[in-house]
Amino acid sequence: MDNYTGLLHKTTIQSAREKGRMSFKTNAVAGQKRPFNDERITSTTARTTNNSHFSRPHTREKPRIKPGLVVDVEQSIPSGPSEYTQREEISATPRASVDPYLSLSHLRYGIPQELVRNLEDMGINQIYPWQKQCLLGPGLLSGEKNLVYSAPTGGGKSLIADIMMLKKVVMDPSAKALLVLPFVALVQEKVRWLRNIVRGIHREPPPTSSRYENDKNPWRQRADRDAVRIVGFFGGSKVRATWHDFDIGVCTIEKANGLVNTAIDDCSISSLQTVVLDELHMVDDEFRGYILELLATKILSLEHRVQIIGMSATLSNMDILATWLDAHSYETHYRPVPIREHLVYDAKVYPADTSAALFSVGFTSKNNGAQLAAAPVREIQNSQNKELQESILNSVVALACETAWAGYGALVFTNSRVGCEADALLISRAMPTWDSLDSETIERRLDVLSDLRSLSTGLDTVLEQTIPYGVAFHHVRLSHHEYKYPTSSPVPPAPARRVILHGARMGRDLVGPSMLRQMRGRAGRKGKDEIGETYLCCKPQDLEHVVDLMQGELPQITSGLAPKSKSLHRAILEIVAIRLATSLESISDYMDKTLLRHSSEHNMSREEINSTIDYLTSSGYVSQGPFQTYQPTKLGKAVVASGLDPEDGLFVHREFKRALRAFVMDGELHILYAFTPVNEPAAQVNWQVFRNEMEELDDSGLRVLSFLGIRPTIINKLAQGGTLKESTPEEKDQSRVYKRFYLALQLRDLCNELPVYQVANKYDMPRGVVQSLAQTCQGFAASMIKFCDIMDWGVMSAALDHFTDRLRAGARSDLLALAKITFVKSRTARVFWDNGFKTVAIIANAGPDELVPVLMQAQPSKLRLKDHDEEKYKEKLLAKAKVIADSASRLWQMQIQEELDAYAAE
Known part of the structure; x- marks a missing residue:
């Protein structure tokens, strides 16, 4: 202060x-x-x-x-200047002319000049003294030492991690980095920022003597192999990039954990050189913190060194975090404002x-x-x-x-x-x-x-x-x-x-x-x-x-792992499934690397580990192999690959096993039910609305209702003020079925082009929750397809995969191609269709002036200026129409190229 x-x-x-x-x-x-x-x-x-x-x-x-x-x-005015009045009179931060180390072009940092120029173009002409001190910490710029640091919001803490991460990736073309953030909005914002920073930077490809010397080298297959490719990974993202498709992956916690699991399992993890854990205090989060802890612990357990950089504005017991991550620690209270x-x-x-x-x-x-x-x-x-x-x-x-x-x-x-x-x-x-x-x-x-x-x-x-x-x-x-x-x-x-x-x-x-x-x-x-x-x-x-x-102190950060908990079940299942640890000794060694081991006096005993393995074995996730080793079952691999908790995995497995016996294919509801997350905290059901929708279901919908075990008599009682019982595990599972079906009804309407606000009003749900539901279900759908693939349920996987495009577009099948065009969402796509623009080719060959009247129709109840300024409004729509036409042209060219490639292959 x-x-x-x-x-x-x-x-x-x-x-x-x-x-x-x-x-x-x-x-x-x-x-x-x-x-x-x-x-x-x-x-x-x-x-x-x-x-x-x-x-x-x-x-x-x-x-x-x-x-x-x-x-x-x-009141009386005490004498003597304050920190703030001094800041007003003189510059509080020395300039690079006074301290050369405040310039990122200083040779001590070893940052490529292209990167320095891009940072200057973004307004970063020099760094603060605390940033200099932090960067010059022992072994940090060389990647030999991990780093945990804390700085106030607005103090420039993100720049430290960006510099260390970008330097490694730009100077080592074979290196990959992960930047982990807690929220989707932060991921999207960071992707835009990093893409601007690396724009125009070209790297030398890896030497032929490196581990990429074979002809199937993914580096050689990428058209932009000399650029730094930034890809965002989050639930609901349209991106289906793999580990080989990016240089820096900006991820939510769950997506980062999944990427690391996959890379360890397929032995491609050796290219990972840097992991940035932003908002490190989230490791203490009640619901997601343990996943961040598992991610960091797996990185610490790898055979090769990966530099971990953890930061936050609200870190209390930094000494414990630094010990856990084997890191140099740095703390500042400086704020430029x-x-x-x-x-x-x-x-x-x-x-x-x-x-x-x-x-x-x-x-x-x-x-x-x-x-x-x-x-x-x-x-x-x-x-x-x-x-x-x-x-x-x-x-x-x-x-x-x-x-x-x-x-x-x-x-x-x-x-x-x-x-x-x-x-x-x-x-x-x-x-x-x-x-x-x-x-x-x-x-x-x-x-x-x-x-x-x-x-x-x-x-x-x-x-x-x-x-x-x-x-x-x-x-x-x-x-x-x-x-x-x-x-x-x-x-x-x-x-x-x-x-x-x-x-x-x-x-x-x-x-x-x-x-x-x-x-x-x-x-x-x-x-x-x-x-x-x-x-x-x-x-x-x-x-x-x-x-x-x-004046209160920040609470101490503790581990989210606990004996006999779902977090411990997931921790051990993951490392067995990806073959990071397969024996009692290696599992114990892994648990010794967790934050739990350093943040409490509790040591995970062999009895507690054995108890967890017994649970995983009895649940069908793990089987015992020769020489007292453990190996994952097909179900165990499917649960880990789809990012589910073991308890949720059992529920999903039971639901799919039942669906395989009688999947309702003549409608949408059964597929949409499969796409609905198993744990949706915002699923507050209006039972009267549920009853009304139930009464409007067609034969296909009623078969789904019956197949899932949803009883109309129960719905009627709940609509009259009854309470859904959730005392026993069986009752909790049945309650989950009812709530998932209520959400599936909302997805059905969204996929049939009903606007979000109408769906929200119809089902008595907040509009923000409905909008988030549509995005969350896209990510969950991808997880369920992966689950079915690993379980060798090919028919089920194909059925689900066929419907994901509609889920993503929020439109009927006839609009899927149009919905891929920039700015053309479900409503706008329908207006284009109704006006005769039914294919990407037609829009690509239309002039922007032809598209403006259509765009005007897609703007209902629009507050406009008077005739005096109507031209300004039309100019904005014309600029939008040009973007739409350009996007359609690119998509059309891609379609033509695909057809030519297919013809040549024949």
């Missing part, structure tokens, strides 16, 4: 206002910078522009509200510095209530509007609007979906009126509304009311597009000048130190803000907890 003196009781918003530095646009709350005017608080009649040619949003404008003013509290932290209580703002009086004087009692004895630096006056009578709500709206009025972005965290929408609506009602905005801002917001309304997911009615005033929000019920369009980054949440926490709870539980640090770390944007601010608005009943929380 930054030191805080009396000089700093003015907010950075005030400082910017006084110095006239209003140069930053914002998408988070206000969409347009503007000079600050105190009259904006007391009057909604701000300056107007000639906006008569713009259409207003099709919503009834609610009465405007005025939050209380945020004012200074007069420093953060000022505040506590807001009883409409007063207190500086939350560790050395401030706030924590040294503690609490005093007055009228049986807690009070802070420290002096506030600012106060938030009461509002005259009844909607803002609650002190904490008034504070949140006032602080958010103050930020936006000054031309900066604010990010507000709330504890629930309802609270998120309520805060967004109130903040939007306090923002400048529609007539006060300039034409550029209005056009940009209209474009966002238009784009969202044209998507199959539809547009949330509350978001439709807030976007015109520069306010967006995001929660689970919204689609991915509704987050991506209004904000500046696809990775939630985007950084902002000011972060405001509406209370210290997420749901009913208090925010933990790790989550609090993650949220506060979003304040301040490198290159856009010179400072970041956080405000934790605290309720009276939480005050004492909040004071402890703001």
Whole structure:
């Protein structure tokens, strides 16, 4: 945290206002910078522009509200400069002219000049002193030593791993690297970033004397063999690349684990040289952490050295992690954009510095209530509007609007979906009126509304009311597009000048130190803000907890493995299935390399290992071979290859065994049921909707219902308020069948081109959940096809594989070819089809001007400008039509080449 003196009781918003530095646009709350005017608080009649040619949003404008003013509290000003004031006066980071090691072109780093130039093109002209110290750690640049390091969010930690990984891959053409991230959005963003970094870089192919000297060398077969190929791997991805098709694989945790398992099993793992584990604190995650631990432990168990680079902004016991990974450790608290932290209580703002009086004087009692004895630096006056009578709500709206009025972005965290929408609506009602905005801002917001309304997911009615005033929000019920369009980054949440926490709870539980640090770390944007601010608005009943929380230590990271648990079952099954360990001794050696061995005093005993092997043997996953060794069964290999937990694998195996006896092929539901994940936490069933859909099923659907053991009498009872029993293992499995079928019904409608928002409304599901379901099922479908292949169920595999294209396109069979064209999704494809553009060739041979009218039909309920600006709208559609025509031309050429190749083969 930054030191805080009396000089700093003015907010950075005030400082910017006084110095006239209003140069930053914002998408988070206000969409347009503007000079600050105190009259904006007391009057909604701000300056107007000639906006008569713009259409207003099709919503009834609610009465405007005025939050209380945020004012200074007069107090004595201590002497002496703070860290922040020094940063304003002089550059806090030395330049490369002062320290040559701050330039990545320095010979000590040994980075290829092409890579250095690309980094400079991306705005990375030099590194920070802490990055220099970290990179020059013992054996790091040579790949001889692993690295675990921690740096605050926004401190430049990702660049360290990028440099080490890219240097290895660029300089060693035979080397491969994996970069592991926890979320799909992060994977997609990182792929785009890395592709820009390696653009134009050419490598020398491996020498013929290397391990790639045979004619079947995949390097020689790749057309781009001298380039650095970046491929993203995540659930629902269209990519079917193999281990040989990439140089750097950017993966989710589960995909990375699967890739490593496959490479160990087929003995191609020797090319792996670097593994980056981003967000390393996720190893402590309750649900997925143990998979990350298993991945790292397998890497540590390989015969050749693989450099492991682990990083996070919230690592506590780094010494244990460094010992586990045999790594050099480095920690820094440096942020290029420093953060000022505040506590807001009883409409007063207190500086939350560790050395401030706030924590040294503690609490005093007055009228049986807690009070802070420290002096506030600012106060938030009461509002005259009844909607803002609650002190904490008034504070949140006032602080958010103050930020936006000054031309900066604010990010507000709330504890629930309802609270998120309520805060967004109130903040939007306090923002400048529609007539006060300039034409550029209005056009940009209209474009966002238009784009969202044209998507199959539809547009949330509350978001439709807030976007015109520069306010967006995001929660689970919204689609991915509704987050991506209004904000500046696809990775939630985007950084902002000011972060405001509406209370210290997420749901009913208090925010933990790790989550609090993650949220506060979003304040301040490198290159856009010179400072970041956080405000934790605290309720009276939480005050004492909040004071402890703001100074609390991060919890210790522990292992997710435990005796007699599914995580231990999976750990041992995986290493036996890929032949990494096949005896009691080698299994014990493997377990000694886990984080469990280093994070607790518990040593995995032979009895516990034997107990796990007995479970795997009795389940049909493992059999005992000669000389006290163990080998996987076909089922064991199928479960590991498909990424299932052993317990889930048994359920899937039983379902498929039953399906093999009587698979319903004259409809879609049985196949779609097979594509539905076995564990879908968001599968909340509306039993009345279930009953209605059941009554509409045709003969094929009813046979599937009967075959799965779903009883209509049970559905009727549940629709009348009954409860689905889940006490015994048998009841839990049956409950899983009912929930999977409910999701299969949704997939059926999606594959038949029903828009996401209509599916969500029909089944009483959040639109974001329905959209995620469609993507998750694509990844699960690929796993089920792999499961069937390994089990030698070729007919079942072929049936499933035939339907995956429809699942991916979200369309009927006649549109599958059109849906491969860029920008042509299921709805747009249907409009093209209905207008006579029924093949890729027809679209490829059409002029972009011919496609514009079709695209206009595919934009229902679109908010458009008046006739005055209709040409601008058509220009945007024409640019989109050109991309569609170019994409269709490429696909058509590929089709022609395939036909020629097939003819030549005959």
